[in-house]
Amino acid sequence: MNAVEFHDVAKKRKDFRLENINMTIPSGFVTGFIGPNGSGKTTTIQMLMNLLNTDNGEITLFGESHKDHHVKQRIGFVYDDLYMYEEFNINKMKSFIAPLYENWNETLFQKYVKEFDLPLKKKLKHFSKGMKMKCSLLFALAHEPEFIIMDEPTSGLDPIFRRELLDQLQELMLRDNQTIFLSTHITTDLERIADYIVFIYKGEIIFQKSMLEIQEQFHIVKGKKEMIDADTETLFSGIRMNENGFSALYEGDPHVFDAHGEEMVTENASLEDIMYFLTREGNK
């Protein structure tokens, strides 16, 4: 069962185009959304939240149109831009937001206020970046959503809270069968908690895979630079040469290099390695 499906979605902005966006977000799992700056992650999330119209294609949320007002009740949206509420404090914000949700849980709200150490009476414009993110998280979680969408949730957070947040998200997922979709540049966070990865680059989905598939498929190969010639070069999805040798991204079974013994070393590629090699200009 998929919480979200994108079918051939397209969107043109001034000098940017998202095309043929086909992706799914499976229910009950954490899906990470990665891609370099300006790849279209926020644009995609804004379309999903119906904050931005699509030019083409279809998006469904829990099997219904993403424009259906009622499905929003089931979503918690976390982002760091609370500009609409800058003059408000948390109490005032709550008086506007809580009545919008049928499932508003005041006990849970108070629990997170304490846990996140947030002041109730301070204006949001005096909040730090991390406090704003915690505030966004507070409101998203307090109406007990089935599905949490997060745009760069951990970017402004200190490493301790970041780690606590990730643990908490994982717990929510295991305990309540939560679905979580999060875009982030901190790929190590995803290596800790994600089940699936969607990789977008220049407005195109490059792949959608489970973490297990990624671990099995992508490898870093290192060796002496003499080993790279016109033939061997074609084996790799990206190569970086340095004075001592090369490192390259290989997609497939790394045992094919076993015959080279210690001359070639293979290891699992990290998400950062994969992004680096697949998006480098002239990556060979």
Ligand SMILES: Nc1ncnc2c1ncn2[C@@H]1O[C@H](COP(=O)(O)OP(=O)(O)OP(=O)(O)O)[C@@H](O)[C@H]1O
């Ligand atoms: N309001 C807008 N009007 C026109 N173009 C826009 C607008 N917002 C974003 N864009 C363009 O859309 C493209 C994708 O931006 P988007 O914010 O979706 O990328 P992103 O992957 O979220 O990037 P980042 O990782 O830097 O946050 C960029 O080229 C950006 O300049």
